[in-house]
Amino acid sequence: MTAQGNNLDPWYHHYADRTANLSASEVRALFAVASRPEVVSLAGGMPFVSALPQDRVGDTLDRVMRERGSVALQYGSGQGDPRLREQILEVMALEGIRGSADDVVVTTGSQHALELITKLFINPGDVVIAEGPSYVTAMVVFRSFQAQIEHADMDEFGLIPEALRRKIASLKADGKRIKFLYTIPTFSNPAGVTLTWERRLEILEICRSNDILVLEDNPYGLLYFDAPPPHALRSVDEDGVVYLGTFSKTLAPGFRVGWALAPHAIREKLILANEAAVLSPSSFSQLVISDYLATTDWKGQIDTFRGVYRERRDAMLQALDDYLPDLSWTVPNGGFYVWLTLPDRLDSKAMLPRAVTELVAYTPGTAFYADGSGKNKIRLSFCYPTPDFIREGIRRLTKVVNGELELLDTFAGTGQLDVVRQDLKYISPPPNIN
Numbered sequence: 001m002t003a004q005g006n007n008l009d010p011w012y013h014h015y016a017d018r019t020a021n022l023s024a025s026e027v028r029a030l031f032a033v034a035s036r037p038e039v040v041s042l043a044g045g046m047p048f049v050s051a052l053p054q055d056r057v058g059d060t061l062d063r064v065m066r067e068r069g070s071v072a073l074q075y076g077s078g079q080g081d082p083r084l085r086e087q088i089l090e091v092m093a094l095e096g097i098r099g100s101a102d103d104v105v106v107t108t109g110s111q112h113a114l115e116l117i118t119k120l121f122i123n124p125g126d127v128v129i130a131e132g133p134s135y136v137t138a139m140v141v142f143r144s145f146q147a148q149i150e151h152a153d154m155d156e157f158g159l160i161p162e163a164l165r166r167k168i169a170s171l172k173a174d175g176k177r178i179k180f181l182y183t184i185p186t187f188s189n190p191a192g193v194t195l196t197w198e199r200r201l202e203i204l205e206i207c208r209s210n211d212i213l214v215l216e217d218n219p220y221g222l223l224y225f226d227a228p229p230p231h232a233l234r235s236v237d238e239d240g241v242v243y244l245g246t247f248s249k250t251l252a253p254g255f256r257v258g259w260a261l262a263p264h265a266i267r268e269k270l271i272l273a274n275e276a277a278v279l280s281p282s283s284f285s286q287l288v289i290s291d292y293l294a295t296t297d298w299k300g301q302i303d304t305f306r307g308v309y310r311e312r313r314d315a316m317l318q319a320l321d322d323y324l325p326d327l328s329w330t331v332p333n334g335g336f337y338v339w340l341t342l343p344d345r346l347d348s349k350a351m352l353p354r355a356v357t358e359l360v361a362y363t364p365g366t367a368f369y370a371d372g373s374g375k376n377k378i379r380l381s382f383c384y385p386t387p388d389f390i391r392e393g394i395r396r397l398t399k400v401v402n403g404e405l406e407l408l409d410t411f412a413g414t415g416q417l418d419v420v421r422q423d424l425k426y427i428s429p430p431p432n433i434n
């Protein structure tokens with residue numbers, strides 16, 4: 001059912017046309033089930049905030065209230081706190097970005113920046129090109145502004161320049177208006193892959209020569225496990241890229257503070273749109289983050305997060321190797337996600353009820369495509385459960401995959417994966433997986 005409702009809804013005929021595209025995402029529907037304590041959830045993208053020094057954060061809250069309470073509790077500027085905007089420059093410098101605090105606009109999470117940019121650029125029917133697969137809730141935003149979402153394929157090195165070229169050519173031949181390329185070049189959600197430096201340059205050139213704005217979404221770039229990733233797209237192109245960042249993954253999403261670094265002209269409109277939407281982003285959250293950055297070893301804290309997530313990534317890859325050796329998956333060098341490919345004949349969405357019965361949750365691949373592709377794909381998140389629970393989750397998933405294959409075999413009489421015959425040791429479910 002869409003948000004446009006049904007005949008039981010007395011307002012059925014009153015909703016705006018744009019709500020026709022507003023349907024509950026697979027991720028959203030999953031949350032209710034996945035949050036049950038007995039389910040190992042490999043579904044959501046929740047950062048492991050328990051790794052934060054919570055007493056330090058508490059001290060920060062106290063200090064902000066004691067020293068700047070009347071500012072923290074007041075409306076602020078529509079562009080965001082000036083000191084925080086300067087500090088954001090230091091954060092972005094770690095990814096090779098140089099800019100001016102004047103061009104930073106603080107938003108209510110980067111999700112809100114996605115909404116504002118879409119609002120500024122998209123008329124109904126305009127095209128957004130996104131990687132296939134792409135971040136589900138960005139596509140919810142694009143759809144809610146009645147954009148046509150077109151995918152360009154990616155591989156283990158990120159978006160494929162030739163695929164982008166072909167997509168642009170065919171859209172132009174059809175007379176379509178392409179407004180921007182939405183990309184998560186580093187540790188992408190959901191695929192976990194990273195665009196190489198050479199491809200970064202090539203993709204920027206393709207967009208520049210076709211007059212297409214680039215919307216670079218980079219929540220995970222600082223969470224690398226081995227070598228640092230290539231610098232951001234924005235580090236090479238100031239005029240053609242709107243860069244989105246956030247404190248959600250390197251600090252905590254509860255503050256709801258993200259930002260956009262935009263070319264000058266766009267920045268002006270962005271501030272007006274921000275003011276129209278929220279008057280000003282939360283002064284309280286901004287001041288707390290600003291104080292945290294000024295008084296805490298925040299880079300050391302990001303290192304701690306890296307260590308936590310690296311260990312979990314390793315646990316997931318090891319469990320996949322042990323339990324599902326015949327399948328293939330991406331090997332992320334950072335971020336939160338592994339992208340798993342099932343045998344062609346499996347449908348991960350149809351398999352989900354069986355997974356929930358086996359007390360494991362994941363996000364089906366179709367959530368990450370606008371065109372119904374991704375049936376045999378699964379996004380697995382390793383950010384939240386501990387390594388033991390990750391292993392247990394993959395063990396349960398193996399049972400689900402094998403059960404589904406057996407079922408298909410019963411009807412089709414085809415062969416099974418080797419993994420079906422493996423002797424999987426039963427590990428009793430832990431009492432609490434959250």
Ligand SMILES: Cc1ncc(COP(=O)(O)O)c(C=O)c1O
Pocket residue numbers: 045108109110111112135184189217219245246247248253257258
């Ligand atoms: C790719 C991507 N962009 C944007 C967001 C939104 O993050 P926030 O609004 O918390 O900054 C997320 C959250 O998971 C994400 O994965």
